[in-house]
Amino acid sequence: MRLRFTKMHGLGNDFIVVDATRAPFELTPERIRFLADRHFGVGCDQLLVVEAPTQPGVDFRYRIFNADGGEVEQCGNGARCFVRFVHDRKLTDKTHIRVETQAGLIEPKLEADGQVTVNMGAPHLAPDDIPFDADSDAVVQPLSLGDVRVLITAVSMGNPHAVQVVADVDSAPVTVQGPAIENHVRFPARVNAGFMQVVDAHHIRLRVWERGAGETLACGTGACAAVVAGILRELLVSPVRVDTRGGSLSIAWAGPGSPVYMTGPAVTVFDAEIELD
Numbered sequence: 001m002r003l004r005f006t007k008m009h010g011l012g013n014d015f016i017v018v019d020a021t022r023a024p025f026e027l028t029p030e031r032i033r034f035l036a037d038r039h040f041g042v043g044c045d046q047l048l049v050v051e052a053p054t055q056p057g058v059d060f061r062y063r064i065f066n067a068d069g070g071e072v073e074q075c076g077n078g079a080r081c082f083v084r085f086v087h088d089r090k091l092t093d094k095t096h097i098r099v100e101t102q103a104g105l106i107e108p109k110l111e112a113d114g115q116v117t118v119n120m121g122a123p124h125l126a127p128d129d130i131p132f133d134a135d136s137d138a139v140v141q142p143l144s145l146g147d148v149r150v151l152i153t154a155v156s157m158g159n160p161h162a163v164q165v166v167a168d169v170d171s172a173p174v175t176v177q178g179p180a181i182e183n184h185v186r187f188p189a190r191v192n193a194g195f196m197q198v199v200d201a202h203h204i205r206l207r208v209w210e211r212g213a214g215e216t217l218a219c220g221t222g223a224c225a226a227v228v229a230g231i232l233r234e235l236l237v238s239p240v241r242v243d244t245r246g247g248s249l250s251i252a253w254a255g256p257g258s259p260v261y262m263t264g265p266a267v268t269v270f271d272a273e274i275e276l277d
């Protein structure tokens, strides 16, 4: 089978995007891991599959798979790339799009300058909704990593995040603590681990160890979760500029119950085809 795909990225968080609106793409975890492999396949952090909607009044459905082959609920950088993809492929000429994801409906908007703003929906903060095993719903929770105890805020943007504040992201132990947090027993669905340095009330620097993908150059839902955590901890005031290793996003949030808005770029790198088993 020959698979036509587009390689894209949002701030260096890279994607293989497949149009399955007309013909279904037969997915297996092995195929996804092969495509995502940077040595033997194409290479990507996530695979996005664009499908026809299943509900009335919705334009598309899209599905997200991590490089490890697992399907996940949400992807912020992917949502922006999805919009550029459906426009480049002329699958729609709408600038406001309604799209189904495993985490529910999101509403991205293509801006006149080519950036994409996404209404990511309201964050979930109750431990059971994340899911996070905790005795209370306190904003700051201790988490033991062997001999080390870190203080995290757990937030779901549809997908789970554990955000901690660090003095300096460049020297933060992302690759050591990241896998330990990702697989921590108190996060039964595993978790994305964010390391946030507060520069000032409207500006953070962020690195994210992503569940199922390792450290990426940027994580859109991670940026949303970090800003939500920072506002809840009274360290940040909306809107917030989030600097990642791959570039910057703008995140706005009016507080509990309100949706999070994310604005940033989406880039097409190339179109190609690959032979699959």
Ligand SMILES: N[C@@H](CCC[C@H](N)C(=O)O)C(=O)O
Pocket: 013, 045, 046, 066, 072, 073, 074, 075, 076, 077, 078, 159, 160, 192, 210, 211, 212, 213, 216, 218, 219, 220, 221, 222
């Ligand atoms: N890179 C994404 C998030 C992708 C999913 C994540 N690794 C998870 O497992 O939840 C983003 O930009 O949000």
